[in-house]
Amino acid sequence: RIRVMWFRRDLRLSDNAALYYALRSGTPVLPIFIFDRNILDKLEDKNDRRVEFIHAAITEIQEQLLKMGSSMEVYYGYPEEVYIKIQKKYDIEAVFTNHDYEPYAQERDNAIAAILQAQGTDFKSYKDQVIFEKSEVVKDDHKPYTVFSPYARKWRAKLTDFYLKAYPTEIYFHNFYKQSPVAVPSLESMGFHAVDLPFPSKALEEAIIRHYGENRNFPALEKGTSRMGVHLRFGTVSIRYLARKAMEWNDVYLNELIWRDFYHAILWHFPQVGKGASFKPEYDKIEWRNNEAEFEHWCRGTTGYPIVDAGMRELNATGYMHNRVRMIVASFLTKHLLIDWRWGEAYFAQKLLDFDLAANNGGWQWASSSGCDAAPYFRVFNPTLQTEKFDKDLRYIRKWVPELNEFNYPKPIVQHELARKRVLEVYAKGLKGL
Numbered sequence: 001r002i003r004v005m006w007f008r009r010d011l012r013l014s015d016n017a018a019l020y021y022a023l024r025s026g027t028p029v030l031p032i033f034i035f036d037r038n039i040l041d042k043l044e045d046k047n048d049r050r051v052e053f054i055h056a057a058i059t060e061i062q063e064q065l066l067k068m069g070s071s072m073e074v075y076y077g078y079p080e081e082v083y084i085k086i087q088k089k090y091d092i093e094a095v096f097t098n099h100d101y102e103p104y105a106q107e108r109d110n111a112i113a114a115i116l117q118a119q120g121t122d123f124k125s126y127k128d129q130v131i132f133e134k135s136e137v138v139k140d141d142h143k144p145y146t147v148f149s150p151y152a153r154k155w156r157a158k159l160t161d162f163y164l165k166a167y168p169t170e171i172y173f174h175n176f177y178k179q180s181p182v183a184v185p186s187l188e189s190m191g192f193h194a195v196d197l198p199f200p201s202k203a204l205e206e207a208i209i210r211h212y213g214e215n216r217n218f219p220a221l222e223k224g225t226s227r228m229g230v231h232l233r234f235g236t237v238s239i240r241y242l243a244r245k246a247m248e249w250n251d252v253y254l255n256e257l258i259w260r261d262f263y264h265a266i267l268w269h270f271p272q273v274g275k276g277a278s279f280k281p282e283y284d285k286i287e288w289r290n291n292e293a294e295f296e297h298w299c300r301g302t303t304g305y306p307i308v309d310a311g312m313r314e315l316n317a318t319g320y321m322h323n324r325v326r327m328i329v330a331s332f333l334t335k336h337l338l339i340d341w342r343w344g345e346a347y348f349a350q351k352l353l354d355f356d357l358a359a360n361n362g363g364w365q366w367a368s369s370s371g372c373d374a375a376p377y378f379r380v381f382n383p384t385l386q387t388e389k390f391d392k393d394l395r396y397i398r399k400w401v402p403e404l405n406e407f408n409y410p411k412p413i414v415q416h417e418l419a420r421k422r423v424l425e426v427y428a429k430g431l432k433g434l
């Protein structure tokens with residue numbers, strides 16, 4: 001009889017909640033990973049670097065397991081079919097995994113749990129991805145928070161060492177199921193290819209975090225932010241470790257990690273936002289212009305607004321964009337161009353290495369003012385002023401828009417003052433009655 005540890009967005013052996021509980025009893029634990037075709041089949045870009053990232057992380061875990069005489073079984077297929085297969089092969093006491101809060105994952109897990117339970121196998125899931133989940137941080141009347149500041153205050157008040165301590169999985173590593181090496185399917189066998197570009201390092205640099213408060217808003221700085229996004233997305237770094245270091249080194253950094261928990265909680269309590277609904281339903285009455293040619297300019301980074309173009313080109317080239325610039329390009333798309341925030345959300349979802357439904361949706365709805373923001377919709381970022389404040393010497397812009405001072409740099413596709421007037425009118429009309 002064995003236990004199964006199902007890895008998903010928690011791709012590490014150390015400080016992993018479900019793995020700890022699986023290993024603890026002494027029953028041998030078989031680690032598995034499924035390259036989920038329900039997700040992969042939808043990816044049009046066969047050079048998708050997120051698949052490559054996962055593949056590299058799995059390969060690293062496999063190397064660690066082989067040294068212990070164990071091996072992960074890596075499948076490429078549809079999870080329900082994979083489980084039917086595994087259940088025929090092994091006598092499984094229980095499957096252990098960590099919570100995934102996204103609507104698709106919820107449905108998938110419910111279906112798998114039903115298949116397993118029909119055969120007498122337990123499905124056990126744990127909190128691992130966030131510090132506080134679901135209803136752990138709610139108002140005194142048990143309703144969810146919808147504004148960040150009071151949420152963050154409650155989050156901080158609730159925090160004790162208990163929530164930050166690492167799960168000491170290492171002491172039970174001898175309980176992995178022993179078997180000879182099972183090959184990890186190659187990227188190519190699944191129809192994907194590797195791209196020759198580095199991923200952000202897993203190491204958290206103390207100097208970056210210590211100076212995070214002063215540096216985080218300047219996109220030209222290579223080391224202004226931590227680049228932990230992709231590692232948090234796939235669990236290659238533990239959120240508890242980051243939160244502990246933030247407590248030690250910098251409170252502003254901790255605050256950003258709280259934003260992450262906040263958006264996860266929003267998605268959990270209001271799953272409709274992950275399925276295309278505005279958090280504030282009245283914002284679905286706005287009449288977007290949705291001009292496809294303008295959208296194309298935005299995507300390609302040819303709007304004629306250098307800071308917007310630099311951001312989009314950075315995204316297209318690297319899968320990353322600095323947070324300040326994400327806010328600027330998102331505001332530009334929704335407010336200046338009056339293009340539905342869902343178009344921008346979908347584009348980011350395709351391109352971002354650190355794409356995360358909760359944070360991405362939260363960011364987009366914040367930018368379009370349809371989301372969890374106490375401020376009214378009048379905020380329209382002025383790209384020129386943003387540049388003066390955050391990229392004064394144009395270092396970031398010149399890196400991505402080298403032709404800036406040449407004749408062939410495009411003229412702005414829309415004039416700022418006109419766009420500002422237009423969006424205020426269109427929003428007021430859509431929201432009339434507010």
Ligand code: FAD
Pocket residue numbers: 216225226227228229230232256257259260263321322323324326327330348352354355356357359360361362363364367
């Ligand atoms: P750092 O500044 O070093 O922050 C550390 C970590 O804190 C991040 O890795 C992230 O996990 C978390 N964090 C920081 N800011 C936020 C925030 N505003 N909301 C939620 N978590 C935050 N973040 C994603 O992880 N995935 C996304 O798909 C995503 N889409 C976004 C879309 C828009 C329109 C906007 C405005 C923001 C989005 N963000 C998203 C938030 C933020 O821009 C990124 O987390 C950050 O830029 C990643 O870089 P970093 O790891 O260097 O972050």
